[in-house]
Amino acid sequence: MEWNRREFLKIAGATTAVAAFGGLGFDLGQAQAQAVAQADKLKFTKQSTSVCCYCSVGCGLIASTDKNGEGKVVNIEGDPDHPISEGSLCPKGASHYQLGKNDRRIYKVLYRAPYAENWEEKSWDWALDRIARKVKDVRDASFTAKDAKGRTVNRCEGLASVGSAAMDNEECWIYQAMLRAMGLTYIEHQARI
Ligand code: SF4
Numbered sequence: 001m002e003w004n005r006r007e008f009l010k011i012a013g014a015t016t017a018v019a020a021f022g023g024l025g026f027d028l029g030q031a032q033a034q035a036v037a038q039a040d041k042l043k044f045t046k047q048s049t050s051v052c053c054y055c056s057v058g059c060g061l062i063a064s065t066d067k068n069g070e071g072k073v074v075n076i077e078g079d080p081d082h083p084i085s086e087g088s089l090c091p092k093g094a095s096h097y098q099l100g101k102n103d104r105r106i107y108k109v110l111y112r113a114p115y116a117e118n119w120e121e122k123s124w125d126w127a128l129d130r131i132a133r134k135v136k137d138v139r140d141a142s143f144t145a146k147d148a149k150g151r152t153v154n155r156c157e158g159l160a161s162v163g164s165a166a167m168d169n170e171e172c173w174i175y176q177a178m179l180r181a182m183g184l185t186y187i188e189h190q191a192r193i
Pocket residue numbers: 052053054055056057058059085088089090091092093094191
């Protein structure tokens with residue numbers, strides 16, 4: 001069996017840990033088996049390098065796609081050969097894979113009315129209409145065209161935006177342009193918090 005540099009380092013690391021701690025009562029055989037299994041799994045994938053889409057740090061990624069299937073992504077991790085990030089990713093970048101596959105993702109709209117104890121399922125049309133109505137009402141109620149000195153400010157201080165975790169740079173740009181068009185002044189993005 002041939003291993004590339006990354007696979008070799010992983011297995012060598014696990015093997016060294018087993019040798020170092022095995023005699024102390026730690027069960028590290030599982031870690032070694034896991035490293036071998038992971039390296040083996042990568043034999044059946046094509047690895048492509050990419051750049052994290054979330055912020056201007058631009059960390060490097062390696063995406064592994066199924067060679068025998070439909071090119072499905074089976075793993076995404078940091079690229080140790082990347083000159084900026086050297087294999088590391090922040091939690092947001094490290095969760096890239098879960099954008100495509102996540103058993104805990106909720107696909108239906110859930111709504112909990114004020115003071116209610118239970119969540120109700122709603123349609124997307126219902127949710128989008130309600131969000132639009134609320135945003136419009138609050139924006140109209142809190143819009144300030146001129147400040148106390150009569151200067152034109154055209155701002156809305158009744159709404160704030162924080163997010164979102166799953167937006168890439170381009171989506172963030174469009175989103176903040178929309179918010180500024182509405183006059184929002186409190187605009188923040190999760191990558192900087
Ligand atoms: S979001 Fe995180 S992983 Fe992605 S480029 Fe920024 S710091 Fe790197």
